[in-house]
Amino acid sequence: VAKNNGKGHCAFYTPEQTERIVNRIGAEHALRHAIDNREFLLHYQPRVNAATGELTSMEALVRWAHPLRGMVSPGEFIPLAEETGLIVQIGEIVIDQACAQIAAWQNQQLQAVPVSVNVSPKQFAHADLKSVLMSSLARHGVAPELLELEITESCMLQDSQKVAQDIDAIKSCGIRVAVDDFGTGYSSLAQLQRLDLDVLKVDQAFTRELANGETGEAFFMTIVSMAHILGMHVVAEGVETTEQLQVLQALGCNEVQGYLISRPVPAGEATHFLVRRKLFRHLQYEEPAGTP
Ligand code: C2E
Numbered sequence: 001v002a003k004n005n006g007k008g009h010c011a012f013y014t015p016e017q018t019e020r021i022v023n024r025i026g027a028e029h030a031l032r033h034a035i036d037n038r039e040f041l042l043h044y045q046p047r048v049n050a051a052t053g054e055l056t057s058m059e060a061l062v063r064w065a066h067p068l069r070g071m072v073s074p075g076e077f078i079p080l081a082e083e084t085g086l087i088v089q090i091g092e093i094v095i096d097q098a099c100a101q102i103a104a105w106q107n108q109q110l111q112a113v114p115v116s117v118n119v120s121p122k123q124f125a126h127a128d129l130k131s132v133l134m135s136s137l138a139r140h141g142v143a144p145e146l147l148e149l150e151i152t153e154s155c156m157l158q159d160s161q162k163v164a165q166d167i168d169a170i171k172s173c174g175i176r177v178a179v180d181d182f183g184t185g186y187s188s189l190a191q192l193q194r195l196d197l198d199v200l201k202v203d204q205a206f207t208r209e210l211a212n213g214e215t216g217e218a219f220f221m222t223i224v225s226m227a228h229i230l231g232m233h234v235v236a237e238g239v240e241t242t243e244q245l246q247v248l249q250a251l252g253c254n255e256v257q258g259y260l261i262s263r264p265v266p267a268g269e270a271t272h273f274l275v276r277r278k279l280f281r282h283l284q285y286e287e288p289a290g291t292p
Pocket residue numbers: 045060061062073074075078087091094117118119120150180181204237238239240257258259260263264
């Protein structure tokens with residue numbers, strides 16, 4: 001909005017402001033075009049059992065395959081999509097593609113693992129989410145138990161009664177619900193206790209702290225105990241080193257995800273995870289060769 005610089009003076013947009021507005025309009029237009037052309041695709045990042053390295057699930061992460069710019073990461077367009085409400089349509093495409101992929105893996109006779117899909121606040125609050133989920137699952141013949149939603153703490157900021165009802169509605173269909181990036185937002189312990197959540201994904205910032213000695217470990221341990229008391233599985237995000245993995249194993253963290261195991265990869269590559277199943281061997285308690 002053009003600023004009014006005092007009484008009676010009409011101000012114009014500065015060139016910088018104009019450029020920003022034009023860019024934004026351009027970006028929004030491009031995003032709409034991308035939706036019409038279905039320029040989105042999913043990469044998958046495995047989640048594994050922290051103790052055994054067994055594949056437990058796969059996270060779907062959206063990418064915009066832009067005809068000129070190449071692969072655009074979600075950090076560059078999800079915020080605008082959320083602001084403009086276009087996230088609702090992009091979210092539908094994501095849910096549909098994830099279900100299609102689960103069905104494709106089933107058709108290849110591969111033992112299915114659940115796929116998790118990220119949902120942003122506007123999409124979560126949208127009245128149609130449940131029917132979008134159910135119709136996608138039905139269209140592709142996929143069991144709801146094979147789908148998990150990742151919601152961030154910012155999804156839990158609005159009217160807590162409504163959030164609890166929305167979560168219950170989704171869970172009553174058989175779809176699981178995870179909290180993503182836990183520890184970076186503003187959810188209260190009371191809220192966590194009240195909501196019926198299945199999985200707690202601890203933000204990578206806390207995993208990074210594991211390298212920094214005692215405090216980081218004690219902190220993570222507290223999150224793990226809290227989650228377990230509340231009946232949630234704990235996933236550590238952003239695991240990059242074997243040292244971090246070993247600490248997480250010792251702390252009883254249930255699952256890990258991160259570059260140490262794999263970066264997000266295209267669906268074709270992710271198929272190899274389903275074939276291999278065990279993505280790392282035991283690191284801890286490994287008997288040295290030749291021990292009696
Ligand atoms: P997220 O859901 O927390 O996903 C984890 C992000 O961290 C991913 O970035 C992933 O590539 C990255 N990551 C995974 N392991 C490591 C690691 O070991 N080290 C580091 N440094 N990073 C790691 P990506 O794919 O760029 O996605 C960024 C965010 O965009 C996601 O964070 C999620 O909030 C959002 N997003 C992605 N796909 C969707 C979607 O379909 N819908 C919505 N609403 N949001 C999405």
